[in-house]
Amino acid sequence: MDFLKGIAASSGIAIAQAYRLVEPDLSFEKKQIDDSAKEIDRFQSALSKAKTELEKIRDRAKTELGDDKAAIFEAHLLVLSDPELITQIENKIKTENVNAEYALKETTDMFIAMFEQMDNEYMKERAADIRDVTKRVLSHLLDVQIANPSMINEEVIIVAEDLTPSDTAQLNRKYVKGFTTDIGGRTSHSAIMARSMEIPAVVGTKTVTKEIKNGDLIIVDGLKGEVHINPSPELIEKYKKELADFEAQKAEWAKLVNEKSFSADGHHVELAANIGTPDDLEGVICNGGEGIGLYRTEFLYMGRDQLPTEEEQFEAYKAVLEGMKGKPVVVRTLDIGGDKELPYLNLPKELNPFLGFRAIRLCLEEQDMFRTQLRALLKASKYGNLKIMFPMIATLDEFREAKAIFEEEKEKLVLNGTVVSDNIEIGIMVEIPSTAILADQFAKEVDFFSIGTNDLIQYTMAADRMNERVSYLYQPYHPAILRLVKMVIDAAHKEGKWVGMCGEMAGDEIAIPILLGLGLDEFSMSATSILKARSQIRHLSKSDMEKLAEKVLQMKTTEEVVQAVTSVTKIE
Ligand code: PEP
Ligand code: MG
Numbered sequence: 001m002d003f004l005k006g007i008a009a010s011s012g013i014a015i016a017q018a019y020r021l022v023e024p025d026l027s028f029e030k031k032q033i034d035d036s037a038k039e040i041d042r043f044q045s046a047l048s049k050a051k052t053e054l055e056k057i058r059d060r061a062k063t064e065l066g067d068d069k070a071a072i073f074e075a076h077l078l079v080l081s082d083p084e085l086i087t088q089i090e091n092k093i094k095t096e097n098v099n100a101e102y103a104l105k106e107t108t109d110m111f112i113a114m115f116e117q118m119d120n121e122y123m124k125e126r127a128a129d130i131r132d133v134t135k136r137v138l139s140h141l142l143d144v145q146i147a148n149p150s151m152i153n154e155e156v157i158i159v160a161e162d163l164t165p166s167d168t169a170q171l172n173r174k175y176v177k178g179f180t181t182d183i184g185g186r187t188s189h190s191a192i193m194a195r196s197m198e199i200p201a202v203v204g205t206k207t208v209t210k211e212i213k214n215g216d217l218i219i220v221d222g223l224k225g226e227v228h229i230n231p232s233p234e235l236i237e238k239y240k241k242e243l244a245d246f247e248a249q250k251a252e253w254a255k256l257v258n259e260k261s262f263s264a265d266g267h268h269v270e271l272a273a274n275i276g277t278p279d280d281l282e283g284v285i286c287n288g289g290e291g292i293g294l295y296r297t298e299f300l301y302m303g304r305d306q307l308p309t310e311e312e313q314f315e316a317y318k319a320v321l322e323g324m325k326g327k328p329v330v331v332r333t334l335d336i337g338g339d340k341e342l343p344y345l346n347l348p349k350e351l352n353p354f355l356g357f358r359a360i361r362l363c364l365e366e367q368d369m370f371r372t373q374l375r376a377l378l379k380a381s382k383y384g385n386l387k388i389m390f391p392m393i394a395t396l397d398e399f400r401e402a403k404a405i406f407e408e409e410k411e412k413l414v415l416n417g418t419v420v421s422d423n424i425e426i427g428i429m430v431e432i433p434s435t436a437i438l439a440d441q442f443a444k445e446v447d448f449f450s451i452g453t454n455d456l457i458q459y460t461m462a463a464d465r466m467n468e469r470v471s472y473l474y475q476p477y478h479p480a481i482l483r484l485v486k487m488v489i490d491a492a493h494k495e496g497k498w499v500g501m502c503g504e505m506a507g508d509e510i511a512i513p514i515l516l517g518l519g520l521d522e523f524s525m526s527a528t529s530i531l532k533a534r535s536q537i538r539h540l541s542k543s544d545m546e547k548l549a550e551k552v553l554q555m556k557t558t559e560e561v562v563q564a565v566t567s568v569t570k571i572e
Contacts, residue, residue, distance in 0.1 A: 001229065004205045006180065007471060008225035009191035011528075012200035013243045014178025015236060018216045019156035021167070022209050024146045026138045028101040036094045043089065043100035046140035051080050053136065053148070061150055072129075079126075079133045085111060101141050108134040125305075145214075152176065157220055159212045163190040164339070173197055178220035180208050180227050185474060187454035187465045187504050189339050195526035196280055202227050204468030253531035257288040261534045263516060267542040271534055272328070273527040274502055278319040283527040288534065291328035291385075293450065293524020294502035295320060297373070298336050305344050307369060313376035321384025328385045330450060330500070330524075332429065333373055333402075335359040335391035339466055354455075354464065359392035364401055374409045381421035389427040389450055394434050396441060403445075429502070431455035436484040439491035449492050450524070453503025457481055476505045477561040482514060482553055489519050500524055507533055510562055513540055513569050517549030540569065 033039045058073035079085065085107065092103035108130050115127035139146045149158075152172060158179040160167075168190040171179070176199060184191060184203035194201040200222030212218060212229055219228040219239050223246070228235060261271045272293030273284040277300070284292065300308050300316055308316075321329050336342050337358020345366075350356040363370035377388060390402045403426055413420055430436050431452030439449065453476060458465040460481055463473035475481065485501075492499040500522030505511045507525025512533055515523065523533060548568050552561045 001207075001211050002231070003229070004180075004202075004208055004211060004227040006202040006205035006208070006225050006227060007184070007186050007191075007468060008222055009184070009186050009188075009203040010194035010199055010201040011222045011246075012178070012198065013222065013239055013246060014157055014200045014220045015239060015243075016155045016157045016177045016218070018159045018212045018214060018218050019147070019149075019152060020209065020212070020214050021147045021149055021158050021160040021163070023161075024135075024139060024144045026135060026142060026144060028099075028105075028138075028142060030102040031099040032097050033093075033099055034097070036097055039093050039100050040090050042141065043093065043104070043137075046100070046137050047080060047086070049140045050133070050136045051077065054080065057148055057150055075126075075129045076133050076136075079129050080137075085130075101138060104134060104137060104141070157218050159208055159218075161209050164341075168193045168197075171197070171199065173199065178202075178222065180205060180212075180218075180220050182206055182209050183466070183468055185465050185468060185471050187457075187474075192274070192454075192504065192526065193276065195528055196274070196276065196283065198283075198528050204471060206468060250531075253535050256531050256534045256538075257286070259288070259534065259538075261290065261537050263537055263540050263542045263545075265541045265543055267516075269516065269520065269537065270328075270500075270522040271530050271537075272330075272500070272502075272522055272524040273530060274524050275320070275527070278316050278323065280527065281320060281323040285323075287527040287530045289327075289527055289530055291330070291522070291524075292320065292324060293328075293330050293500050293506075293522055295329060295331045296335065297332060298334055298340050298342075301334065301336065301342055302340065307344075307372070310372045310376045310379075313373060314379050317377055317380035317386075318383045321380055321386055324384055326385050328387060330387045330389055330427070330502075331377060332389050332391050333360070333370065333377075334363055336362060354458065360390050360398055360402055361392065363390075364398065364405075367405065370402075371405060371409055374406050375413065378410055378413050378420045378424075379418060381424055382419050386421060387425040387427060387448065389429055389448070391429045391452070392431060392455070393428040393442075394432045396438070396445065399428055399442065399445065429455075430488050431459070431503075433460050433484065436488050439488040440494070443491040443495040443497055446497065448497055449488055449499045450522075451485060451488055451499065451501040451503060453481070453485075453501060453505040456484065456503065457505075460484060475558045476508060476511055477514070477552075477565075478558050479553060479555050479561065482518075482549075482561070485515070485520075486518050486549075486553060493519060498522065509533075509536055510565050512536055513545045513565055514549050514552055514561075516540055516542055517545030517547070519546075536569075544568070 054073055054077050058070050061070040061073055089103045089107045093100055112127045112130050115123045152175045155175055155177050157177055161182045162184055178200040180202045191203055200220050202220050202222055202225050217230055219231055262268050270290045272291040273289035274294040275292055276296045338354045393399050425447035427446050427448035429452040430449050457474055457476055461473045463470040489499045498521040501520055502524040506523040507529035552564050555561050
């Protein structure tokens with residue numbers, strides 16, 4: 001197979017060698033051996049190779065990622081030189097005449113079980129260290145390569161079954177030119193992050209890890225959702241030209257960086273950016289973002305082993321508010337759950353995590369955590385134009401309870417003499433159909449809505465946003481979705497409230513004409529989509545799009561909607 005079709009998750013074209021980030025096959029059989037001294041030598045040699053490798057990784061991590069990230073490899077090195085563990089493995093080889101793989105695995109499994117049973121977080125982490133080290137030594141015994149993404153020092157395209165948001169956050173942009181995965185959808189968080197990092201990506205190919213070997217030359221076409229394996233020189237040339245055209249197009253859009261977003265007939269909309277960390281601000285500014293429509297605060301909580309303190313959060317929120325210099329910043333309170341896990345909260349595994357104990361449900365239960373976040377936000381509020389929204393609101397009661405907690409924390413701070421802004425708007429994400437349907441009731445109580453279509457689509461169509469098998473049902477332009485969006489916009493406007501959209505649909509070129517026609521006030525998207533969207537909106541007339549929107553709302557299928565939009569606008 002030299003070609004695979006997947007889901008275009010992040011635009012752009014990458015041409016580089018494949019780097020497989022997959023679980024290695026470390027299976028082996030128990031064997032009786034004749035010469036235990038020779039077997040111990042083989043074990044010692046694997047140990048020392050693992051040690052040298054880990055030392056290199058640790059040194060690299062120290063210079064590139066800092067001491068705290070390097071500490072984990074330091075802990076692994078300690079395990080490797082633990083005399084108790086090593087002696088037990090060697091004794092087993094000697095007394096039972098078994099192969100080193102078996103002696104290693106049996107002994108480390110025993111230590112892991114012992115540590116995991118202890119009621120002590122530190123000891124539980126030691127179990128994880130032993131598991132990692134066992135894998136590394138086994139890989140040397142079996143002569144199987146395991147992936148070391150932090151050691152990548154040349155341009156590559158990552159090939160993986162899936163990438164978690166924290167895997168994606170660790171990708172080094174200097175070397176990782178693109179990625180492609182077996183599973184995932186356009187709105188899985190790794191895809192969203194790839195867009196904000198401007199890494200071309202094709203996800204949901206189903207078989208890319210089976211088809212591609214380490215070192216294969218591949219092309220990831222994040223515009224069409226295609227992956228080409230060991231392409232011909234002619235195809236490489238063709239793609240090099242497409243890449244140059246894409247860059248030239250981007251340079252055209254870049255001319256709009258300081259412009260406001262007006263339609264051809266003079267209607268202004270706000271084009272804002274979705275961010276995950278204060279580091280994303282630079283991208284927002286270079287792409288002419290008129291505000292932050294969604295700050296996904298959960299990334300502050302991820303990639304660490306305990307909750308961030310109030311002070312740490314305050315610093316992050318302050319940096320974003322100051323960086324945006326008075327432009328609106330909509331901060332979403334913690335939305336953990338679904339595909340964003342926090343291992344240190346030790347939440348039980350759920351059968352349906354996207355429908356489970358997550359986001360506002362978790363925050364209303366774990367109130368200390370929620371209150372800490374609200375206090376940090378309140379304290380930072382004086383540094384800019386802060387708006388707060390709650391994720392995954394399903395009922396008015398949830399909104400009222402969350403807002404009451406906010407008011408309590410605000411009152412306590414004010415009584416203490418802390419300066420907080422007194423015009424912080426409080427809104428909600430509309431991502432659950434019950435809330436969209438009852439938008440007229442919510443609109444009387446909230447200050448604004450932000451439509452979270454990534455989830456709204458999956459809940460309305462009952463199609464998991466992460467599952468490529470049902471991605472054919474994940475239809476942003478389906479008339480059912482468009483009608484829900486219209487209900488929310490109309491309900492808000494009737495009460496004089498504004499409505500944004502922060503799901504990926506807001507930056508989608510087929511959706512934009514319809515959303516403009518429906519009267520959406522704020523479009524929030526990956527920063528890298530803003531200039532393209534601004535260019536598109538400048539060519540659209542709001543009044544023509546109102547007529548288009550009216551028409552598509554009466555249609556029966558996604559295909560009819562797409563056909564209507566492409567024939568009226570200039571989208572190919
Ligand atoms: C959404 O659901 O549309 C949204 C923006 O939130 P997230 O993608 O973080 O679930
Ligand atoms: Mg959501």
